[in-house]
Amino acid sequence: MLKRLAAWIDDRLGAAAFAEEALNKVFPDHWAFLLGEIAMYCFVVLLATGVFLTFFFDASTAKTVYSGHYAPLNGSQVSSAYSSVMHLSFDIRMGLVIRQIHHWAAVVFIAAIVAHLCRIFFTSAFRRPREINWVLGMTLMILSIFNGFTGYSLPDDLLSGVGLRIAYSIAISIPFIGPWMAFLVFGGKFGSPQIIGRLFIIHVLLIPAAIAGILGAHLAIVWRQKHTQFLIPGAAESNVVGERLWPTYATKSVGLFFGVAAVLSFLGGLVQINPVWLYGPYAAAQVSSPAQPDWYLGWLEGALRLFPAWQFQIFGLEIPNVFLPAIVLPGITFGLLYAWPFIEAWRTGDYAPHHVLDRPRDRPVHTALGMATLSFYAVLLFGGVNDLVAKWFQLPVESVTWTFRIMGIVLPILVGWLTYRLMVALRLDAWERARHAPSPEPVLAAAGAAAGPGSGAARWGLAGFFGAGALGAWRLLRRHRRE
Numbered sequence: 001m002l003k004r005l006a007a008w009i010d011d012r013l014g015a016a017a018f019a020e021e022a023l024n025k026v027f028p029d030h031w032a033f034l035l036g037e038i039a040m041y042c043f044v045v046l047l048a049t050g051v052f053l054t055f056f057f058d059a060s061t062a063k064t065v066y067s068g069h070y071a072p073l074n075g076s077q078v079s080s081a082y083s084s085v086m087h088l089s090f091d092i093r094m095g096l097v098i099r100q101i102h103h104w105a106a107v108v109f110i111a112a113i114v115a116h117l118c119r120i121f122f123t124s125a126f127r128r129p130r131e132i133n134w135v136l137g138m139t140l141m142i143l144s145i146f147n148g149f150t151g152y153s154l155p156d157d158l159l160s161g162v163g164l165r166i167a168y169s170i171a172i173s174i175p176f177i178g179p180w181m182a183f184l185v186f187g188g189k190f191g192s193p194q195i196i197g198r199l200f201i202i203h204v205l206l207i208p209a210a211i212a213g214i215l216g217a218h219l220a221i222v223w224r225q226k227h228t229q230f231l232i233p234g235a236a237e238s239n240v241v242g243e244r245l246w247p248t249y250a251t252k253s254v255g256l257f258f259g260v261a262a263v264l265s266f267l268g269g270l271v272q273i274n275p276v277w278l279y280g281p282y283a284a285a286q287v288s289s290p291a292q293p294d295w296y297l298g299w300l301e302g303a304l305r306l307f308p309a310w311q312f313q314i315f316g317l318e319i320p321n322v323f324l325p326a327i328v329l330p331g332i333t334f335g336l337l338y339a340w341p342f343i344e345a346w347r348t349g350d351y352a353p354h355h356v357l358d359r360p361r362d363r364p365v366h367t368a369l370g371m372a373t374l375s376f377y378a379v380l381l382f383g384g385v386n387d388l389v390a391k392w393f394q395l396p397v398e399s400v401t402w403t404f405r406i407m408g409i410v411l412p413i414l415v416g417w418l419t420y421r422l423m424v425a426l427r428l429d430a431w432e433r434a435r436h437a438p439s440p441e442p443v444l445a446a447a448g449a450a451a452g453p454g455s456g457a458a459r460w461g462l463a464g465f466f467g468a469g470a471l472g473a474w475r476l477l478r479r480h481r482r483e
Contacts (some may be wrong), residue, residue: 060079103268306405
């Protein structure tokens, strides 16, 4: 019965040929390619836990009196949003665990995306024909950061309220259109009762739908263009060396999903994150200190703290001091990242399609620029905790701030120069090794091209491969003894 049903469906859809081709698709076997899958599986966990949380969250700023199992807040007047989060955390079975798994999944999700983009950048995987996928990946990162911020702001606690106030100040600093944009998003001036409800719709509906759509397009393009691969024996621009989708790669991928879910569950159950009961409900007259956002927005916090308070006028319009660190700096950075595949092609004159990846040492300037940028944003990230550093080391906050300012200029230059020198040295060392070592791969490739894998020519090719390897090892041993 099932066979006849499958034959009936295949006769009308022709699905068997597609399924056979799909299951036989080859994926490279290297851990670096799993970074993107980790991000995808974190997104799955986010969706699953997020659905659970929406059943109990009340996206309203209406005032209510808290009465629950957290005694220090009993009788306090709080917003409905904050009260529902407290109720979820202390009165719903597994509520706190699910909420913390959701938060940890968001943190790891963005970290995996950033690591994945770094792998693509440093191996030049963005080159033709993958420029579109690079743009989609950058968009995914920005949407994920923004969605993390909206979710972080929903509980209406003191820390998230301060973050929203900073976001409103950044928005209105944009000349001409900023105040109108802030009015549209916040539903009026800061403190509007509509903001939590609007952030809730953005967080659970609009951005997740956009992320799912872009992620689907991203995976479809990877499937259509075939996967990139590192330069390993047998790898070429015209093939992919690795494991077939079924059963090997699929089994590993499913195992990775359960591993990611297990790690996130471990973190959610044993590592506390965002304890809103310690911050208390938001009050406009209060500011929590120390106050740091999640790591993916720490660089923005650091930029606001480290940049000088420069204000100026444009056409008689006053531009506040948050405009340069919060609007201009991210705009330049993300703009350059979006355009980088096209800048790199123009700079090198290389417009050919590439499926084999470069090693970072193959492009010293490219790698040095990437490391310098990462070190600059690392300084901003640590600059966002300058108050904690000052407290830990018993130093004046102003001295710590100036130290980070100097590091923000000196460290990227130093890291970029050291990276460039290291990449050049590694490339020269590789050339020297290749010049002195035998190269048996062409012998094996020629033998495989001339005959099938089971023919006499292939066997002679294998014999030549191992013979050349033994000869090379013997020569290296003699040279080592002479030295």
